[in-house]
Amino acid sequence: MFSIDDEMAGLRVAKQELRGLMRQRLSNLSEESLLRQSNAATHALLSMPEYQNASRVGIYLSMPKGEICTGAIVRDAFAHHKQVFVPYLYKAPIRDQEKPQSVMDMVSLHSSSDWKDLNRDAWGIPTVAKSSIIGRQRVLGDDESDNETKKLDIIIMPGVAFDSGLSRLGHGKGFYDYFMQRYHTSKGGSMPLLVGLALDMQLLPEPQKVPIDTSDWQLDALVVGDSTFIRR
Template structure:
């Protein structure tokens, strides 16, 4: 599903109302995914992964950022293996716990993931003090795979409330390579009619999920 030409995000206006609407939708999206069996999540992960690997934007990219998935997200480990098998450069998120800052740092191999420390979110990421290549200090990125709790047909994304990816996409605009193409990976249960947004929320280019 590609984002259509949606109107600009509305003015924040009543931020309290927007915040409340997002909170309600986050709970609903979490409830929907929690109802899925492990087998169903694996099945949809395989279907979405196949769609991504066949996608021209994926096939033609060289520098790609991939999120390390949590249990309630499309699993990305096999995608990362495919990235390395194709000789692409893979970057993964590194969050700074004391701020809402995120970098995309270069991964040396798919096997390296299993040796990374666990965060409080129970996902692996490189140590905050590690000296690793950051995508925006070198060649930029061609493609970013986006996580999220919910998505709509306009390319609006419901994150977990920290703004990591919105801020990072804003930083990408300062790079000579410009804004990378963005593809979200989702369970079909995460697609909703409308995601409430503020003027700081960034639209994504495309959402991949299993379609009948």
């Protein structure tokens, strides 16, 4: 008989195996394909009424390789006077063995120039400096109990793999899933529209499914670089 611990261990192995498979696939992705798919996914996302009507947009800032580029979306959001929020990683203020030590918030960018001036981290991702946080809006912040007015309309999310049922596999740190759990609690159950961006090779063919557990949040929509669009 399998225990819950055995089941969780098997799930972790399945996730790691899928991440390894995706890393291998993405290693063969050409710059031309990345550019073409990023343009197609961006065009599809910008046509979504929910994006067009959004005032407060959360969005990942992309790595140079291996995922849909989001630069054109950031530029469009500022051009249409939207407030743009991007991931910020920091040490959790209260240490708890049951919770991750490093957590994610989303913080505001002031302008397109502010975005362009961000330094890149070890993965080549434009990253907000800790020294600038005091001058930015934070969606959650250290005090997550009084954030009713700090809602987002949409969050545009990265991932390693996706399936047609709108399940998402992240990089394994749990930053987005834990952020969304805290967001859900602090906003009284309200959630923004969760939209994933995927390269065509990141969407698993039917009937394959992303291995998930109860802590993994599902998407509301998925935009793929081959122009596939999936939503609830």
